[in-house]
Amino acid sequence: MRAEIFEQPAVLSRVLAEESGPAERIARELRRRGVRFAVLAARGTSDHAAILGKYILGCALGVPAALAAPSIATLYKSRLRLEGSAVFGVSQSGRSPDIVEYIRAARRAGAVTVAVTNDPGSPLAQAARHRLLLHAGPERSVAATKTFTSELACLYLLAARWKGGKPGTRMLKDLELMPGLASAALGLDEAVAADMSRCRRMERCEVIGRGFPFPVALETALKFKETAGIFAEGASAADFLHGPIGMAKYQAGPGFRALLLLSKGPGLASLRTVEEKLKAAGVGVLRLGPPDCPDFLSPIPLAVCGQLAAYHLALLKGRDPDHPAGLRKVTRTR
Amino acid sequence: MRAEIFEQPAVLSRVLAEESGPAERIARELRRRGVRFAVLAARGTSDHAAILGKYILGCALGVPAALAAPSIATLYKSRLRLEGSAVFGVSQSGRSPDIVEYIRAARRAGAVTVAVTNDPGSPLAQAARHRLLLHAGPERSVAATKTFTSELACLYLLAARWKGGKPGTRMLKDLELMPGLASAALGLDEAVAADMSRCRRMERCEVIGRGFPFPVALETALKFKETAGIFAEGASAADFLHGPIGMAKYQAGPGFRALLLLSKGPGLASLRTVEEKLKAAGVGVLRLGPPDCPDFLSPIPLAVCGQLAAYHLALLKGRDPDHPAGLRKVTRTR
Numbered sequence: 001m002r003a004e005i006f007e008q009p010a011v012l013s014r015v016l017a018e019e020s021g022p023a024e025r026i027a028r029e030l031r032r033r034g035v036r037f038a039v040l041a042a043r044g045t046s047d048h049a050a051i052l053g054k055y056i057l058g059c060a061l062g063v064p065a066a067l068a069a070p071s072i073a074t075l076y077k078s079r080l081r082l083e084g085s086a087v088f089g090v091s092q093s094g095r096s097p098d099i100v101e102y103i104r105a106a107r108r109a110g111a112v113t114v115a116v117t118n119d120p121g122s123p124l125a126q127a128a129r130h131r132l133l134l135h136a137g138p139e140r141s142v143a144a145t146k147t148f149t150s151e152l153a154c155l156y157l158l159a160a161r162w163k164g165g166k167p168g169t170r171m172l173k174d175l176e177l178m179p180g181l182a183s184a185a186l187g188l189d190e191a192v193a194a195d196m197s198r199c200r201r202m203e204r205c206e207v208i209g210r211g212f213p214f215p216v217a218l219e220t221a222l223k224f225k226e227t228a229g230i231f232a233e234g235a236s237a238a239d240f241l242h243g244p245i246g247m248a249k250y251q252a253g254p255g256f257r258a259l260l261l262l263s264k265g266p267g268l269a270s271l272r273t274v275e276e277k278l279k280a281a282g283v284g285v286l287r288l289g290p291p292d293c294p295d296f297l298s299p300i301p302l303a304v305c306g307q308l309a310a311y312h313l314a315l316l317k318g319r320d321p322d323h324p325a326g327l328r329k330v331t332r333t334r
Numbered sequence: 335m336r337a338e339i340f341e342q343p344a345v346l347s348r349v350l351a352e353e354s355g356p357a358e359r360i361a362r363e364l365r366r367r368g369v370r371f372a373v374l375a376a377r378g379t380s381d382h383a384a385i386l387g388k389y390i391l392g393c394a395l396g397v398p399a400a401l402a403a404p405s406i407a408t409l410y411k412s413r414l415r416l417e418g419s420a421v422f423g424v425s426q427s428g429r430s431p432d433i434v435e436y437i438r439a440a441r442r443a444g445a446v447t448v449a450v451t452n453d454p455g456s457p458l459a460q461a462a463r464h465r466l467l468l469h470a471g472p473e474r475s476v477a478a479t480k481t482f483t484s485e486l487a488c489l490y491l492l493a494a495r496w497k498g499g500k501p502g503t504r505m506l507k508d509l510e511l512m513p514g515l516a517s518a519a520l521g522l523d524e525a526v527a528a529d530m531s532r533c534r535r536m537e538r539c540e541v542i543g544r545g546f547p548f549p550v551a552l553e554t555a556l557k558f559k560e561t562a563g564i565f566a567e568g569a570s571a572a573d574f575l576h577g578p579i580g581m582a583k584y585q586a587g588p589g590f591r592a593l594l595l596l597s598k599g600p601g602l603a604s605l606r607t608v609e610e611k612l613k614a615a616g617v618g619v620l621r622l623g624p625p626d627c628p629d630f631l632s633p634i635p636l637a638v639c640g641q642l643a644a645y646h647l648a649l650l651k652g653r654d655p656d657h658p659a660g661l662r663k664v665t666r667t668r
Contacts, residue, residue: 036415037371039398044576058406062415064373066400071545071572072392075600081370081396098572143577203585204538204565211405226577229584231538233567238405238432242378243477243560246658250563251537266409281659324580325615 001141001227001321005307006186009179011146012300014135015153016175020161023154026114026130027161035086035112041068041102042090045144048219049116049151050090052299055212056159059296060171063162070098073105083110088155091115092139092147094122103127116154118147132158142327143226145307148219149300153178156297174294181293185304192305195286196312201254203230206244207306208260208274210237210267213289216299217261220306227321228313237270241277248281259286259309261302265295335475335561335655339641340520343513345480346634348469349487350509354495357488360448360464361495369420369446375402375436376424379478382553383450383485384424386633389546390493393630394505397496404432407439417444422489425449426473426481428456437461450488452481466492476661477560479641482553483634487512490631508628515627519638526639529620530646535588537564540578541640542594542608544571544601547623550633551595554640561655562647571604575611582615593620593643595636599629 038057040050047067054065068087072078074097087106089099094117104127107113115128118136125131134150153175160171205224209217218234225232235244258278260271268290278285288309291301314321372391374384381401388399402421406412408431421440423433428451438461441447449462452470459465468484487509494505539558543551552568559566569578592612594605602624612619622643625635648655 036418037398037400044573047573054400055403055406058403058414059410059412062413064371064400064402064414064416064419066371066388066398068398069389069392071601072389075545076393078393079396080392080398082398084370085398206565211409222577225581227580229581231540231565231567231581231585231590233565239378239381243556243661246561246661247559247563247565249659250653251565256565267405319584325583327577327580 001143001145001311004139004141005145005304005311008146008149008182008304011136011150012153012179012182015150015157016178018135019132019154019157022132023157023161026158027164029112030086030162031164033112036063036084038063038065038086038088039068039082039106040065040088040090041070041099043096043099045148045219045222046090046092046151048215048222049148049155051215051218052152052212053088053155056155056296060159060163068102070102073102074098080105080109082106085111086114087111088114088116089124089128090151091124092118092134092144094119094124100124100127116151141322142324143223143321149182149303152299174297177293177297178300181291181297181301182304185291185301188305189308192308193312196309196316199257199284199286200316202257203255204251205230205232206258207232207234208237208240208258208271210270211265212296212298213261213263213267213302216302216306219303220259220261220310223307223310224313226324226327227310228317229319229325230313237267237274240274245277248278248283252282257284257286259288262287262289263295263298263302264290265298335477335479335645338473338475339479339638339645342480342483342516342638345470345484346487346513346516349484349491350512352469353466353488353491356466357491357495360492361498363446364420364496365498367446370397370418372397372399372420372422373402373416373440374399374422374424375404375433377430377433379482379553379556380424380426380485382549382556383482383489385549385552386486386546387422387489389549390490390630394493394497402436404436407436408432414439414443416440419445420448421445422448422450423458423462424485425458426452426468426478428453428458434458434461450485475656476658477557477655483516483637486633508631511627511631512634515625515631515635516638519625519635522639523642526642527646530643530650533591533618533620534650536591537589538585539564539566540592541566541568542571542574542592542605544604545599546630546632547595547597547601547636550636550640553637554593554595554644557641557644558647560658560661561644562651563653563659564647571601571608574608579611582612582617586616591618591620593622596621596623597629597632597636598624599632
């Protein structure tokens with residue numbers, strides 16, 4: 001897991017080098033066909049990348065994007081009316097049967113289908129009309145790390161190309177920052193380890209973000225569960241204040257921490273409110289960020305820091321991050 | 335809270351009597367304008383109703399539906415391209431500023447807008463072109479109960495009417511079952527109380543469903559947090575097996591329980607798998623359902639049982655379900 005976390009700058013560089021061309025070709029078809037809405041189908045870690053995809057498509061292009069409920073197609077056998085849409089299947093292995101089945105159904109229904117996957121020979125890559133590849137090399141760790149940030153990079157690239165404009169446009173230029181942002185986050189390794197050593201008794205954690213960092217809150221909570229075995233939940237700051245804050249005073253204690261994911265965006269103010277309320281309820285608060293980058297790219301360095309946090313917490317607890325209890329790499333959900 | 339839980343059969347009867355006409359008028363406009371995708375905007379409890387809306391629109395009509403990320407419009411000021419879509423704002427108070435703002439933006443963008451709200455005089459009801467009303471009477475409990483099932487009923491009605499077909503069609507007939515299903519679930523009050531008294535040391539809970547019961551898992555977890563102050567999380571059985579199962583053996587003990595929400599649908603098999611794996615990891619498992627009704631209506635009785643469970647657990651822990659710590663009825667997120 002640790003080795004793969006540290007590969008991320010190189011993986012992101014490869015995605016920028018290799019996938020800009022394919023992203024431009026897909027973007028041309030999406031513009032030519034006047035695609036007006038998008039559907040993203042994914043599970044687990046890839047689902048968190050897909051949620052970021054929804055934010056970036058909405059913010060950069062104004063394209064409404066739905067997260068597929070694959071069970072609508074697979075369990076309930078409903079035929080979705082997807083003509084005129086773009087449907088993205090996101091899966092590192094390309095072998096989640098429900099995602100493959102969803103993409104096949106979407107293609108039959110007339111959608112422009114795109115596989116975002118690490119394996120060009122996978123059933124998902126074969127099922128979709130287009131491919132964006134993760135260039136992550138084999139991912140052996142059960143807890144996905146490098147493929148998550150690579151999925152983010154592919155979705156950013158696609159959004160930036162779909163948006164169009166001159167080469168050298170601001171968003172495309174900003175994407176060149178990704179490898180460096182991942183490197184800078186890796187430079188925080190010791191600081192993150194020290195933070196974790198101060199809360200090694202943590203067994204429950206609420207991970208909170210707003211806006212672009214929100215999907216990373218979901219992903220970081222999943223890493224905490226998978227590798228450190230703690231009961232962690234990701235939440236939006238807005239939703240957290242709507243109800244879950246009610247549990248804060250009862251859960252406060254050394255076993256419970258809130259982890260705030262900060263970025264230099266308009267969501268920062270609500271994170272400050274959350275922090276005040278949690279502290280008033282006696283809850284210990286940890287912070288990651290804000291990284292020094294455009295708000296929309298903050299998920300890259302925040303995800304890396306979250307992975308490091310989960311890794312160190314697992315070691316501190318004597319739990320093996322490379323062999324999490326009861327997990328296999330590919331879950332064959334139907 | 336308890337009184338409002340017990341009002342649900344009457345509320346559901348009023349929705350059937352009063353909102354069938356408005357639902358039919360909205361449905362006619364949606365069919366006439368050839369609406370091909372939907373967006374649902376909501377927060378907290380209403381967001382869980384909106385997720386059920388996504389399932390029912392997908393399964394009954396094949397219409398892809400996106401859950402809005404309101405921050406795309408409110409924080410990031412992006413203009414969504416929503417011509418040709420239907421946009422539903424779901425909020426019992428009709429006063430969540432971000433939902434109101436989202437509906438206004440959607441209406442300007444040319445969407446068919448519908449407010450699903452308890453208050454016909456609210457800003458949300460004024461902002462939207464159409465209204466579906468909850469007929470729940472004043473909801474005084476901070477933890478929303480009767481307005482949740484009423485929101486479900488409004489979304490079911492709209493989907494059934496949008497689907498169209500002869501009066502007396504199967505789905506419309508099935509909807510007549512809702513008040514009776516809520517009554518039957520209320521009849522389980524003592525059984526649910528007895529279940530809870532056997533796990534009063536529970537401080538953490540994973541609430542798990544698949545397909546139609548999934549949104550109720552999210553909602554039940556929120557009720558547990560708000561009223562009983564325990565750290566609960568809702569999950570899809572499919573996603574749970576993808577990673578979170580890894581924490582099971584570390585979290586097992588009297589403080590941790592899994593609560594499975596069952597329905598007589600195609601998701602039942604994966605709940606059985608989850609149950610086996612949890613028991614193998616030493617986790618105590620509670621069950622609600624399956625209720626004796628069509629799968630798509632199982633959210634009504636399961637939601638009622640979940641509300642009763644949260645209420646009884648709060649009392650057993652000496653926590654006041656009517657005055658949850660640190661919560662107000664309307665959270666004014668922007």
